[in-house]
Amino acid sequence: MKKPTEDNKKDNRFELLRELLLEDDREKFTALSEEIIEKEKLSKRVQPLVDEKIEDLRQKFPEYFGDTITETIKVQIRDSQDEVVEALYPIMGKLVKKAIVSEITKLSDNINRTIQEKFSLKQILTRFFKGKNNDAGVVLQEVFEPIIEEVFVIEKDSGLLAGNFTRGNIADKDMVSGMLTAIKSFAEDAFSKENQNLEDIKFDSFQLTIKNFKTIYIAIATSGVLNSEFRDQLADNVNNLAEVILRDRTYLKDELKLNALIETYLITQN
């Protein structure tokens, strides 16, 4: 008789083990399937009742749970005041704004007429009547509405103007961009550590935002109050504009083409 090999012995033990385990499983399986069949029978009878109950719940939900929910919300509010404030803030903000606006509107009658052109009453009124409805919230927005007044796309090193957009009438835009570059060089040279760039210059009624790229920089003069939403949007638009210019450098050689591009990306978008 052949002596069983090592492998054979192992196989036998494995068989045995399987038998032991499956025996148990088989019993469980039969029990389970019986249970399921039983449940299916039951559900056929129960289902219509459940459906009916759901429908009833849907219709009488407030009646059944109203009090519980109110109570739950009360507890929630008490336990998480910060979140609640955050949720309500925009709504309250509007109310507060309305109150301030009515005060400002009263005040604006007295605003000194010599205030700079951009903030003259006439200007405020034209902005105010720009076709929007007369809602007080809109007034505040309009009065302090951030507006792009000037855009300069300037070659970084030389300070030569490649293209621009203007609402006013700049006497010598080449000189302005040269001076701007000179001021920038001066400030960066005098006050900053290496590789720092001048980014913002603030004046009373307007500010200059400077976005630096490798070979060009873009300076944007804005008036009004720059909220973060406007800033973000502006930064996005400027980046997109710069991307187009830097990918197709013929823009830097063709002022009119670049001017049109600036308008598309920064003025009509905003």
Added chain:
Amino acid sequence: MIAKKVLLVGNFGVGKTSLIRRFVLNQFSEDYISTIGVRVSSKVVAYENQEIKLLIWDVAGTSGDEKIPKAYFLGASAAMFVFDVSREETYLTIDQHLASIKALSGLQNITIVGNKKDLLSKDELEAVLAKITVKIDLITSAKEDENVEDAFLKLTAQALK
């Protein structure tokens, strides 16, 4: 139109601003208002049948071996070194000045201009020029409008090279 950035440098009070004022506005003033930082002016010039827009950077004058910020030279196509023929200290160390400007700007040729010609007699001027070792491009007078246009044309030619 091509635009070029050019620079005027040199000791304080030699007449850089006056030369630019004469060239751009055809005006002159005896008053001395020292330039602070930089002042940029622009003028369109015709050179060999083409129009070129010059952006002229008028850099505040230096004294001694004071350095001009390197950033001012960035992207410049040409530079003019101005000295005052009536003030020795503005041309005595001209070699050193030129070397330092060349190093800072990377420009090979600097247009060299001696200004305030009107303050010296012919003989005095000759004596001064004998002391200067570098080649002078033009001797000018912003006050009497002598050679000013030519000096800037020379600068334009330099910028276009």
